[in-house]
Amino acid sequence: MSLKRFFQGSRVAAVALTATFAASVAMAQAAQKSINVTDVTGRQVSVKAPAQKAIIAWSGSGGPFMTMSALLGKDVHKHIAGWDQGLSMHRRDMYDAYLKTVPELAKLPVVGSPDSDDFNMEKVLALTPDVAIFPVGMKETIDAGVGKKLQDAGIPVLFIDYHAETVENHTKSTLLMGQVFGKEARAKQLADMYAAKRKDIAARVAKAKAAGRVAPKVYVEGGSKGAAGYGHTYGKGFMWGGITEIAGGINVSANAVGKSSGPIAPEFVLQANPDIVVITGSFWPKEPASLLMGYTANDQGVQKKLGEFAARPGWNGINAIKNKRLYTIHHGLGRDLSDFTAIAAMGKYCYPEEFKDVDPMGELRTYYKTFLPYELSGIWFSQWK
DSSP: OOHHHHHHHHHHHHHHHHHHHHHHHHHHHHHOEEEEEEOTTOOEEEEEESOSOEEEOOTTTTSSHHHHHHHHGGGGGGGEEEBOSHHHHHOHHHHHHHHHHOGGGGGSOBOOOTTSTTOOHHHHHHTOOSEEEEEGGGHHHHHHTTHHHHHHTTOOEEEEOOTTOOHHHHHHHHHHHHHHTTOHHHHHHHHHHHHHHHHHHHHHHHHHHHTTOOOOEEEEEEGGGTTTSOOOEEOTTSTHHHHHHHTTOEETTTTTSTTSEEOOOHHHHHHHOOSEEEEEEBOOTTOTTSOBOBTTOOHHHHHHHHHHHHTSTTGGGSHHHHTTOEEEEEGGGSSSTTHHHHHHHHHHHHOTTTTTTOOHHHHHHHHHHHHOSSOOOSBSEEEOO
């Protein structure tokens, strides 16, 4: 075959491929219809469903990404018009592992987050998304900023919530995304599974209370700063604070950091004298002193870091340290459909007898195998030895 004929054939093939892709997009768009949905704030919003492309944020921190992965599987990247860098910045171990299954995630347009200066509105508009899905924690910022611009551009905004750790909001958020992406049956399966897990945990906690177990005092801290600097702790009903309370523990930071999270004075922990301390870990690339947990963690490294926390000034007098009740959980398990495993772990720390047959890591493996397209490995729960 001559080069001329080869290139002519290549051009014809390219044109045909482009035409086929355009036709498939057109067919998908034609199959869309406007539906009215209600987000977790009670707002009724009209969206085109099933949505082909969404703008999402807080990808590594309780945003829609993990639920979208459970709903859409390996095709999740096809439904993301643009996202932030939260997953790669704050859950680097998860990001790198997920790329092995869905390498296309690395090529997704980065548009930033509406609650940050890096949000690129011009880029968002150029991507022509069907919808924008954001955590309710940034609603106030969006309402005061980019919300009107998105609305004026015809991009509906939906708010979800996994941070409050309630079955109600987890269910609403999951079913909402099921409606938006045309995955209602899958969403119901996920929501029913989550509700059943939470019901089992609640029954175990109730049994512990009925048996007269004393609720332990629990201090939870994000381990991003390492032992030398105190990371955020969590208020009443918010994320790890909520997880502690649901598991039947007394959150010593409940009224110390407002409604969400924040730093605390070292003296506060000494005065609170918690019975249990949980330091959450992750892979924070910009925080080399942090407690590394997840895909790239190993037992030796985890034990070394936990030992550093135990050696903080004055901590040798804390009940949790004296009784070896210092634990760690992966920070990424704190605010999505997999957080029932973190709640179960906390329940096991608080009431070992009532949760003796519960295996949080086993539960997490099953969740990944059943609902997520990604492989699971590494250390996600551990205790100081």
